[in-house]
Amino acid sequence: MTRAGRQLALKTISGQLVIVALLTLIVALSLSGKAAIACFVGGLAAVVPNTLFAVIAFLHAGARANQKVVKSFFVGEGVKLLLTAVLISALFLTTDLNPMWLLTGFVAAVLAQWIAPILFLKST
Secondary structure, eight states, X not given: OOHHHHHHHHHHHHHHHHHHHHHHHHHHHHSOHHHHHHHHHHHHHHXXXXXXXXXXXXXXXXXXXXXXXXXXXXXXXXXXXXXXXXXXXXXXXXXOSOHHHHHHHHHHHHHHHHHHHHHHGGGO
């Protein structure tokens, strides 16, 4: 993949982290620290797998590595989906954090993942 693709992935992950941090701050100031922690951890359940996907997906670059690039994207997406399912399940099953705030943080991070490329595409 090109350098522009890597930069877009980095900007997307950074955008996710900013949105999750802002949401966590708003929840902490308006509700409670426990709700803010749930929101933050839920957001990380989306950001961490997405970061791992980016690392795996951009291992190879160039036209000669065409097959490797495609394979790394498929492997990266599989790892991302599996890790996301494991993290969300673990959070629901092993913590006493509010599920609504866990999902709020998670959904905010996923929405940021979808919106960030649209916002940053022209700047890369």
